Every structure is written in C-alpha cells, then in structure tokens.
Amino acid sequence: MATINVRLSDEEKSTLEKYGKISDVVREAIRLYVNNKKSVETLKKLKEYQKKNRVTTTEEIVAMIRADRDTR
Helix, strand or coil, X not given: CCCCCCCCCHHHHHHHHCCCCHHHHHHHHHXXXXXXXXXXXXXHHHHHHHHHCCCCCHHHHHXXXXXXXXXX
C-alpha cells in the first residue's frame, strides 16, 4: 500500500476529525474523487458514441452507467 503526506491547516484538520479518523476520511474522499472522474469519462465516451450512433436511447445510457458502476 502506498503512503501519501498531506499538509492541512488546523481548521481543515479539525473539520476532518469530525467525520472520523483522518486517514479513513481522506481515503474515502480519494475513492469518491476517482469514481467521479471515471463516471465523467464514461459519460464523455457515451456522448461520443451517441453522436456516431443516434439509435442509443436514454434508457440504454442509464443501463450502461449502472452496469459500469456495478463493476466497481
């Protein structure tokens, strides 16, 4: 497992401590950030695909997004 160091102000540290152990909070924040970026990439790919293939419906896009989320 990799280790990272983060410099925080006292205010940021105390705010994070309200939500639990700092390392756990930061780990969860990074996980959420990465998942968000993956979702944005997936939506971008879907939009490109949709431009090429107008047959794709909104329901199909939602199904693709849900399938992508289930693989994580």
